[in-house]
Amino acid sequence: MLNLQDVTYKKRGKYLLSGINGHVKLGDCITLFGPNGAGKSTLLKIMAGLVKPTKGKCQIESSSKNPIGYVPQQVALFEGLTVKDQLAYYQKITKQKSDTFLNDMIQSLGIEDILHKRIEQLSGGMQRKVNLAVGMIHQPEILLLDEAFVGVDLAAKYDMLSWLNQLNQQGTTIVFITHDWYIINSLKPTMWVLDEGQLLDQVEWNSISYLNLNGGSRSLQKMFDVNVANH
Numbered sequence: 001m002l003n004l005q006d007v008t009y010k011k012r013g014k015y016l017l018s019g020i021n022g023h024v025k026l027g028d029c030i031t032l033f034g035p036n037g038a039g040k041s042t043l044l045k046i047m048a049g050l051v052k053p054t055k056g057k058c059q060i061e062s063s064s065k066n067p068i069g070y071v072p073q074q075v076a077l078f079e080g081l082t083v084k085d086q087l088a089y090y091q092k093i094t095k096q097k098s099d100t101f102l103n104d105m106i107q108s109l110g111i112e113d114i115l116h117k118r119i120e121q122l123s124g125g126m127q128r129k130v131n132l133a134v135g136m137i138h139q140p141e142i143l144l145l146d147e148a149f150v151g152v153d154l155a156a157k158y159d160m161l162s163w164l165n166q167l168n169q170q171g172t173t174i175v176f177i178t179h180d181w182y183i184i185n186s187l188k189p190t191m192w193v194l195d196e197g198q199l200l201d202q203v204e205w206n207s208i209s210y211l212n213l214n215g216g217s218r219s220l221q222k223m224f225d226v227n228v229a230n231h
């Protein structure tokens with residue numbers, strides 16, 4: 001679905017990504033994992049087509065007109081609008097005609113009771129749920145999530161993860177970024193380990209303890225020491 005060939009991105013003389021090669025297949029669940037500043041968000045934006053690589057390419061293979069759903073790190077919602085109006089607005093601009101998916105999503109995410117509330121009346125966690133719903137309202141084939149769970153309590157996380165697991169089992173491709181090991185354990189993704197702009201390795205969730213971190217930064221080593229010990 002997504003083919004990354006030698007993806008390199010340079011900004012103000014600094015390489016934020018260097019020679020990334022990888023392939024995202026239909027139905028994959030992948031996490032971009034690495035320390036702060038590793039280049040995860042930049043790579044996700046390149047996958048979403050929002051940023052153009054300086055060198056190399058990211059090709060999307062899909063027959064759909066709008067195959068990607070991107071949920072940004074910052075909540076991107078309009079204050080003053082109700083949740084219902086917000087969803088209706090994005091449904092219209094993405095030309096999603098079927099209500100079935102939207103209604104399933106509303107039920108699964110547990111947002112049916114807040115449909116008539118305005119965005120500014122919602123807690124941070126509830127806004128995250130609505131942000132997720134908006135980013136995937138057009139039922140995309142590939143869902144790209146940049147820290148979509150920040151500030152979300154365990155009950156809300158459970159709703160979001162159950163919905164994402166269900167979609168992934170039905171064939172939706174998911175690529176996500178998180179620093180939350182609970183999320184990783186729940187979604188059991190393939191881990192693309194990024195460090196200092198380089199893709200060090202790709203490893204299945206259940207083989208994470210075999211990862212060779214030689215050449216990785218101290219921050220990356222520490223992340224694994226802390227998390228893998230509790231895996």
Ligand SMILES: Nc1ncnc2c1ncn2[C@@H]1O[C@H](COP(=O)(O)OP(=O)(O)OP(=O)(O)O)[C@@H](O)[C@H]1O
Pocket residue numbers: 011012016034035036037038039040041042043
């Ligand atoms: N527009 C920009 N101009 C210059 N440098 C940038 C820009 N965007 C990001 N960077 C730098 O690129 C590097 C990678 O940033 P990026 O946000 O992709 O990392 P990340 O792995 O997602 O980090 P975090 O886990 O902290 O969100 C960082 O050093 C960051 O400061």
